[in-house]
Amino acid sequence: MPLSTLHNIEEFISHITIPTVVCFQNSEKIIAKNIAFTSIFELRDKFFTSFFKDVLHPESESAASRFNLLFNSNGNVLNQVEESMRLLSSLGEWFWYTVSGSIYNNSDNKAQNLIIISFVRQSADMNLEKLLVESEQRFKALANASFGGIAIHDKGVIIEANQGLTAMTGFSYDELIGMDGLLLIAPTHRHLALQHIESGYEEPYEAVGIRNDKSTFPLEVQGKQIPYKGKVLRVTEFRDITQRKEYEKTITDTEVKYKQIIDFAVDGFAIGNKEGVIIEVNNRLIEISGKSRDQVLGKHLSTLFSDSMLSKRPLRFDLLNEGKTVVVEREIIRPNGEQVFVEMHSKMMPDGTYQTIVRDQTEREKAERTVRHSEKLYRSIIENIEDVYFRYDLDQYLVLLSPSGAILFGYDSVQEMLGKHLDTFWTEVDEKQRFIDIIRNEGRVRNYRATLRNRKGTIINTFISASYTTDSSGERYGVEGIIHDVTQRTRAQKSLETEQFLMRNLMDNVVDQVYFKDKGSKFIRASKNVAQRFGLKNSDEIMGKVISTSS
Numbered sequence: 001m002p003l004s005t006l007h008n009i010e011e012f013i014s015h016i017t018i019p020t021v022v023c024f025q026n027s028e029k030i031i032a033k034n035i036a037f038t039s040i041f042e043l044r045d046k047f048f049t050s051f052f053k054d055v056l057h058p059e060s061e062s063a064a065s066r067f068n069l070l071f072n073s074n075g076n077v078l079n080q081v082e083e084s085m086r087l088l089s090s091l092g093e094w095f096w097y098t099v100s101g102s103i104y105n106n107s108d109n110k111a112q113n114l115i116i117i118s119f120v121r122q123s124a125d126m127n128l129e130k131l132l133v134e135s136e137q138r139f140k141a142l143a144n145a146s147f148g149g150i151a152i153h154d155k156g157v158i159i160e161a162n163q164g165l166t167a168m169t170g171f172s173y174d175e176l177i178g179m180d181g182l183l184l185i186a187p188t189h190r191h192l193a194l195q196h197i198e199s200g201y202e203e204p205y206e207a208v209g210i211r212n213d214k215s216t217f218p219l220e221v222q223g224k225q226i227p228y229k230g231k232v233l234r235v236t237e238f239r240d241i242t243q244r245k246e247y248e249k250t251i252t253d254t255e256v257k258y259k260q261i262i263d264f265a266v267d268g269f270a271i272g273n274k275e276g277v278i279i280e281v282n283n284r285l286i287e288i289s290g291k292s293r294d295q296v297l298g299k300h301l302s303t304l305f306s307d308s309m310l311s312k313r314p315l316r317f318d319l320l321n322e323g324k325t326v327v328v329e330r331e332i333i334r335p336n337g338e339q340v341f342v343e344m345h346s347k348m349m350p351d352g353t354y355q356t357i358v359r360d361q362t363e364r365e366k367a368e369r370t371v372r373h374s375e376k377l378y379r380s381i382i383e384n385i386e387d388v389y390f391r392y393d394l395d396q397y398l399v400l401l402s403p404s405g406a407i408l409f410g411y412d413s414v415q416e417m418l419g420k421h422l423d424t425f426w427t428e429v430d431e432k433q434r435f436i437d438i439i440r441n442e443g444r445v446r447n448y449r450a451t452l453r454n455r456k457g458t459i460i461n462t463f464i465s466a467s468y469t470t471d472s473s474g475e476r477y478g479v480e481g482i483i484h485d486v487t488q489r490t491r492a493q494k495s496l497e498t499e500q501f502l503m504r505n506l507m508d509n510v511v512d513q514v515y516f517k518d519k520g521s522k523f524i525r526a527s528k529n530v531a532q533r534f535g536l537k538n539s540d541e542i543m544g545k546v547i548s549t550s551s
Contacts, residue, residue: 009114018118023048025103025113028071037119042090048117057086057094070101070115079103084122096122149238152228153181156197159233168240170212181236185219186210193221197234200225209238218245268342268358276301276317276354288342288360290334301356306333320348329361341365388483391469396422396436399478408485410455425452427459435464439479443468452483461487508539521546 009032013020019037023030028048037043044054049068056064063083070081082100089095098120103113149165151158161176169176169184185193189207196205202224209219223236268285272278281296289296289304296304302315309331316326325347332340339362346356382389382402391400398421401414409425411417426432428451438445444467452460466481508528515526523542531542 013116016118018120020116020118021048023071023115023117025071025073025115027112031114040089040119041087055088057088060085060087067099067101070103073103087119098122148240150235151176151181151238152226152233152235154231154233156181156194160228165238168211168238169209175212184209184238185221186216196221196223204239206241209240217242268360270296270301270356270358271349272301272354272356274352274354276315279353285358288340288358289332290336290338290340301354304332305330316346317354320346320354323348387485389480390483391478391480392422393478394476398422400480405483408454408460408483409452410458427451427453439466439468445481450483459487460485504539515542523547 009022013022013032013034016034017036019040020034021030021037022032030043030046030048030051033043041051041055043051045051048071052064052068060083063085067081067083067085070079073079080100080102082098084096085099086094086096087099099117100120101115101117103115105113149168150162151165152160158176158179158181161173163173165171165176166173171179182190182193186208192205193207195201202222204220204222207219207221209217211217218241220239220241221236222239223234225232226235227233228235266284268288269282270278270285271280277298277300278296279298281293286293286296302310313328313330316328319326325345327343327345329341329343332342334340341361341364343359343361344356345359346354349355385402385404387402388405388408389400389402390398390405392398398418401417403414406412406414406417409417422432423429431450435445435448435450438448444465446465447463448465450462450464452462454460463484463486464481465484466479468476469478469480470476503525513527513530513533515530516524518524522544523546524544526539526542528539531537531539534542534547536542
C-alpha cells in the first residue's frame with residue numbers, strides 16, 4: 001500500500017501488532033504511532049530523538065548513536081538499521097528490545113522521506129544470553145586492564161586468560177588456552193598450588209613462576225571460586241613480585257647494615273618503648289653497663305643507674321615527650337663496682353619509642369681530673385714562685401702575672417698590672433727592641449740581661465727567659481717567660497769589684513813584700529815587689545805559680 005497520505009500511514013501501521021512509529025527523516029518528527037506503541041511507551045515529545053532520551057538506558061547509548069545515523073542517511077548508503085537496546089516502559093520497567101528502522105520514499109513529498117521504526121521485545125533467554133555476553137566482555141575488559149595476570153581455569157586447565165598473563169609468562173593467548181596452569185608454576189611449588197586449588201584456598205600465597213623461556217621469577221598467587229558459563233570455576237590472579245622482592249631485599253640489607261653499624265659503634269645505643277623499657281641495645285652499651293644482654297633487655301632504663309644518681313639527675317621523660325633532645329651526664333656503677341661516667345643524648349622517635357646514645361666519658365673524666373690537678377699545681381707554682389712568671393699578648397699587653405711580679409714592681413696587686421704595655425717596665429727602648437727581635441726571629445730567648453724599672457722608677461736588674469705560646473693548631477697567641485731579679489747580685493758584684501780594685505792598688509804600692517799562698521803553695525795574691533823579686537813585671541804574672549820563697 002502506498003504511503004501517500006497521513007491517513008494511509010496511520011491505517012497501515014494500525015494493522016501491525018508490534019509497537020511501531022513513523023517519522024519524517026529530516027525533521028525526526030513522529031507523524032504516526034500504533035496502539036501497541038502507546039500501550040508500552042510514554043511519548044512526551046513529538047520528536048523521535050527526544051523520545052530516545054527519555055526511555056534509553058545509558059548502556060545502550062552506543063547502539064542508539066548507530067541507529068540515529070539512519071536519520072542522516074540519503075538512502076543510498078544506509079536504508080535499514082537494527083540494534084538491540086534496553087528501554088524504559090511506561091510502567092517504569094527496563095526491557096531489551098530489537099529496534100528496527102527502514103527508510104521509505106514519500107510520494108507526496110520527495111524531499112521528506114519516511115522512517116518506519118518497530119520495537120520487538122526480546123525473550124528472557126535472549127536477554128540472559130545477552131547479559132552473559134556483556135558480562136564476559138566486561139570481564140575481559142577488566143582483566144586486560146589489570147596489572148597482573150588473570151586466568152579462569154577448570155581444575156587447572158586454562159579456559160580464559162588476559163593480556164597481562166601473556167605478557168608475564170611469554171606464552172601467547174592461544175598457547176595459554178587449554179594449557180595446564182600448573183605449568184606456569186615452578187616444579188618446587190606445584191604441589192602447594194595444587195593443594196590450594198583442591199581445597200578452594202582463597203588467601204594470597206607466594207610461589208615461583210616459570211616463563212616460556214624457562215626463566216623463573218617470584219610470584220604471588222591468589223585464587224577464588226566463581227560461577228562461569230553455568231559452571232563453578234576458579235579465577236586466579238598471578239602477580240609478578242620481582243620488584244617487591246628487590247625492595248624487601250634492599251630493606252633487609254639496609255637493616256642488616258644499620259644493625260652492624262649500630263653494633264660496632266663506639267657509643268652505646270638503646271631503644272626504649274613508650275614505658276621506658278629497653279627493647280633493643282647494641283654491643284657497646286652492654287660493654288659500658290658491664291651486664292649481659294639478658295640483664296639489660298626488658299628492663300627499665302632506670303635500672304642502669306643507682307638511686308642516688310637518679311635522685312640527682314632523674315630521667316626526663318617529660319622533656320622527651322615535648323619533643324626535646326635531652327643531654328645529661330650520669331654515672332653507671334657496674335656489677336663489679338667500677339665507675340663509668342657517661343654522656344647521654346636522648347630523643348623520642350615519631351613512633352613513640354625513645355632512642356638513647358650513651359657515650360663513655362670515663363677517659364675524658366680522668367683527663368679532666370688530670371687537667372684540673374695540673375691547673376691547680378700550675379697555679380700553686382705560679383702563686384709561690386720567687387721569680388716572676390709573666391705572659392703578654394702579641395700586642396705586648398700583660399695578660400698574666402705571678403703574685404711575685406706585683407712585689408718586684410711595687411704594685412699592690414697583680415690586677416693593677418694586667419693590661420699594661422711592656423713599655424711601662426723597660427728603661428731602654430733599644431734594649432727592649434732587641435729582646436722582641438730575638439724572640440720574633442728565634443722563637444725564644446735565654447738569660448737576656450734587661451734593665452727594668454718598678455712603679456717608682458727604681459732600676460731592677462734582671463735576666464729574662466721567654467718563648468712564644470701557641471694553641472693546639474700551632475698558632476702563636478702570645479709570649480710567656482720568667483724574670484729573674486739580679487739587682488742584689490749586681491750590687492754585690494760591684495762592691496766586690498771595688499774591693500778588689502782597692503786591694504790591688506794597696507798591694508801594688510806597699511813597701512813590704514806581701515803575698516798569700518794556698519795549701520798547694522800556689523800564689524793567690526802578692527804585692528808587685530814580690531813579683532819583681534822573681535823577675536816578673538807585675539803581680540798578675542805570679543798568680544797561680546809555685547815558687548819557693550825560702551831564700
